[in-house]
Amino acid sequence: MIREFRTQKLRDQSGFTLIEMLVVVIILGILAMIIVPQITVSTEDARLNTLQSNLTAVRSAIEVYAAQHGNRYPGTYSEADGTTPVADNATSRTALLAQLTQFSDINGRTQATQDATFKYGPYLKLGQLPQNPYVADPANAVDVVCVFDQNDITAARVRDGASNAGWRYYAPLGLFFANDSDAHAAM
Numbered sequence: 001m002i003r004e005f006r007t008q009k010l011r012d013q014s015g016f017t018l019i020e021m022l023v024v025v026i027i028l029g030i031l032a033m034i035i036v037p038q039i040t041v042s043t044e045d046a047r048l049n050t051l052q053s054n055l056t057a058v059r060s061a062i063e064v065y066a067a068q069h070g071n072r073y074p075g076t077y078s079e080a081d082g083t084t085p086v087a088d089n090a091t092s093r094t095a096l097l098a099q100l101t102q103f104s105d106i107n108g109r110t111q112a113t114q115d116a117t118f119k120y121g122p123y124l125k126l127g128q129l130p131q132n133p134y135v136a137d138p139a140n141a142v143d144v145v146c147v148f149d150q151n152d153i154t155a156a157r158v159r160d161g162a163s164n165a166g167w168r169y170y171a172p173l174g175l176f177f178a179n180d181s182d183a184h185a186a187m
Helices: 002-012 018-068 089-101
Strands: 144-147 167-170 175-178
Touching: 018 089, 018 175, 089 144, 089 167
Parallel strands: 144 167
Antiparallel strands: 167 175
16 A cells, blocks of 8 residues: 555656756856856956056055155165166166065165164065966066166057066156056056
8 A cells, every 4th residue: 555655656746847947947048148247247357456456556665665765766776785776677676676575775775674774665565566467377477577778658668578577667767567468558
């Protein structure tokens, strides 16, 4: 008797029909088509906002440094003595990073600890440049190409195609740009 009852109960139960399953799949597909583009746009907006925020932070740090150091931008004079003008792009890069991430004196000399002489900075609290969110390689996203001998602002807007660095900095002008694409380099 119990066996017959179970068998009869199983026969009476019905599952979803093929039509019902297709309707559900179609509705889910339509919802996915609506939602996925919005998520993609949101992600792009977040990356763009991050880039703009990072540019603003570094540009502000550069301007504060210049205001505290006699209107001399970081990366224009050596971080070792603060009086020797930089001679090449690599020296400018080294000076820029040291002068923004360490304590400095009035001339721009740097050291890791603060004292009465080295009372300015650090201007970038994390100890490095922020990432450019449009550069895929994290090591390059925080790197910077420095140009110490460019005084023409129109020429400064050209992207450095030879470098994968996330940022580009023109020391004499104090200009800091994204170095990832023509669209973002214009920011």
